[in-house]
Amino acid sequence: MVDPIQLTRQLVDIESTTYHEAPAGEFLATYLASLGYHVERQPVQQPDLARTPGAGTGPRFNVFALPQEMVDKGIVPDVVFSTHMDTVPPFLGACREDETHLYGRGTCDAKGIIAAQIAAAEKLRVTGMPIGLLFVVGEERDSAGAKVANENPRGSRFLINGEPTDNRLALASKGALRVELFAHGRAAHSAYPELGESAIDKLLEALHDIQSLPLPVIEGIGDSTLNVGLIHGGRAPNVIADKAEAHILVRLVGPAEETKAAIVKAAAGRCEVVFSLELPFVRMRSFEGFDTMVAKFTTDIPALTAWGEPFLLGPGSIHVAHTPDEKINKQELLDCVELYVKLAKALTA
Numbered sequence: 001m002v003d004p005i006q007l008t009r010q011l012v013d014i015e016s017t018t019y020h021e022a023p024a025g026e027f028l029a030t031y032l033a034s035l036g037y038h039v040e041r042q043p044v045q046q047p048d049l050a051r052t053p054g055a056g057t058g059p060r061f062n063v064f065a066l067p068q069e070m071v072d073k074g075i076v077p078d079v080v081f082s083t084h085m086d087t088v089p090p091f092l093g094a095c096r097e098d099e100t101h102l103y104g105r106g107t108c109d110a111k112g113i114i115a116a117q118i119a120a121a122e123k124l125r126v127t128g129m130p131i132g133l134l135f136v137v138g139e140e141r142d143s144a145g146a147k148v149a150n151e152n153p154r155g156s157r158f159l160i161n162g163e164p165t166d167n168r169l170a171l172a173s174k175g176a177l178r179v180e181l182f183a184h185g186r187a188a189h190s191a192y193p194e195l196g197e198s199a200i201d202k203l204l205e206a207l208h209d210i211q212s213l214p215l216p217v218i219e220g221i222g223d224s225t226l227n228v229g230l231i232h233g234g235r236a237p238n239v240i241a242d243k244a245e246a247h248i249l250v251r252l253v254g255p256a257e258e259t260k261a262a263i264v265k266a267a268a269g270r271c272e273v274v275f276s277l278e279l280p281f282v283r284m285r286s287f288e289g290f291d292t293m294v295a296k297f298t299t300d301i302p303a304l305t306a307w308g309e310p311f312l313l314g315p316g317s318i319h320v321a322h323t324p325d326e327k328i329n330k331q332e333l334l335d336c337v338e339l340y341v342k343l344a345k346a347l348t349a
Helices: 004-012 022-034 068-073 107-125 144-150 199-211 257-267 330-348
Strands: 037-043 061-067 079-084 101-103 131-136 158-161 169-173 175-184 225-233 243-252 272-279 292-295 309-312 327-329
Touching (some): 004 022, 004 101, 004 107, 022 061, 037 068, 037 144, 061 068, 061 144, 079 330, 101 330, 107 330, 131 144, 175 199, 175 257, 199 225, 199 243, 199 257, 257 272, 327 330
Parallel strands (some): 079 131, 158 309
Antiparallel strands (some): 037 061, 061 131, 101 327, 175 243, 175 272
């Protein structure tokens, strides 16, 4: 029998920040094999180090597992549980705990979820339900692992994806649009600004107009939001800046086309606009007997379209994910095992 609390501790002790997931993958592959699963490693390419500082150089792979008895009989899964192995940096060290909570990087996003899904799969396995497990890399950056998995689906009808939803079933998850603005100017001595052309001034003007744009709203779901997360440019205080750039993330409700067109128009004549990532807004259906929520964050679901109808459910709060205080309530973790079992049975009834 799988103890999800103990398994969470073990997983949190392993560093697996994005691009460095291999140790966690090896642990899971060995662990699942010991439980009698047929384990497949799906290789995922590392990004170019020159373009992605901090990328790893070693192997990187998804873990897909089916009970060996299913493989022997050629049975495909009805339901696949899936979440991600990678965490945001930095690694916070070994898992800590008190009477009620586990603390550390990945406790709720998403190593506690991995543990709960494995425990639920074991409970369903003894009932004879065809069940699978898919743990991917790269969710925190670009869904690289999910994209690889989507090229090789296994016939499942339902995908239960895990993210911190406070054990509530998500009715929708926002999309994501990553926008990069590049402004170009002409360098000059700052005592003679008329001889130059400030890229920073262009960028700031464009950002002001972009931040003033009305963004889509869907009643019952919420509004789109925009965050300017990174700005840099120029060379020195006494030099007119010849280049500047900003990186923006828009959390989308509804299609992206209208928002993209408005951003391009607002930046016209001042900045080059590059859309480096686009993940769509996703609606999902409710199920009787489950509390519901709307996920304001983005998941791997848009990149796993070939794995069946998606559902989003997991223990823990997104409000502490990605923070130095990341934690998960032990009872909530145990409760989610039963919720995963309940949902899988309801879907296949």
